[in-house]
Amino acid sequence: MSEVTLTINNQKVKAEAGTTILEAARRVEIDIPTLCYHEKLAPRGACRLCTVEISKGQRSRLVTACVYPVEDGLKVETESKRVIKIRKMLLELMLASCPGVKSIQDYATRYGITKTRFDVEPSFCILCGLCVHYCSEVKGKNAIGFVGRGIERRVVFFPDIAAEECPKCGECFSLCPTGVLPSNYALARLPQFTYNNIRL
Ligand code: FES
Structure with missing residues (x-):
């Protein structure tokens, strides 16, 4: 090399x-x-x-x-100044969409951001896709995926596929930088999972 x-x-x-x-x-x-x-x-x-x-x-x-x-x-x-400027803007956006999320708050504090100017509906998901890609690339399963486009885009468990394919490793939860549950996770009928002390 x-x-x-x-x-x-x-x-x-x-x-x-x-x-x-x-x-x-x-x-x-x-x-x-x-x-x-x-x-x-x-x-x-x-x-x-x-x-x-x-x-x-x-x-x-x-x-x-x-x-x-x-x-x-x-x-x-x-x-650099340009880098810091864009990181601050990104963190403000994330603070608005993921209020109270520690990983984002920690980065925001590092860059001196204490509040956000953006007023958006909180989703608690930054659409990073770590859970989706870990499931498909590492586990070879397709229990989680993206649906929708643009502002409608979100991460969901596909209940039927998840019931058959989910290896129940819990990695998708532990990888998530915001700790959000996919919106229809409860429908996946995987009761052995617990998350944030909540039995699903
Ligand atoms: S874009 Fe590089 S860490 Fe998210």
Whole structure:
């Protein structure tokens, strides 16, 4: 595997070609916030909290570190003004849709956000898809999935499929960054699950 050299926050970093900026940063203990990243799953750039600013030559732009591959000569800023601005906006949006969720509150506090200007119906789901992709990619099952498009998009258990296919591992719950239950989970008739001390 060939190696590339990039700069992250003015630090020269070597990384294997084909790996991502997030992986390269983590190897040298540079922290980039993530909500939808899981090392066992293909990254999809869903939450965009890992946004960083990259430049090569004169041009700079914002990319998601969990998806964007390392390149030789790439310069990466993980906490530039533009990065912080977009993270703050994303966190405000998430605070509005997921009030009281600890992982989001912790990140919001880190970026000095104490309240949100957005007024949206709370869903407690950031549509990161970790539960869906873990079920299909790691377990090879399709008990959970997305339905709807745009603002109607949501995560649900498919009761009939879940009753047959769900391995009852509980991983989908423990992975969820907001701790939300899929809206029709109770219909999945999997009474052996407990979540947040609630027997389902
Ligand atoms: S962690 Fe990269 S987009 Fe969510």
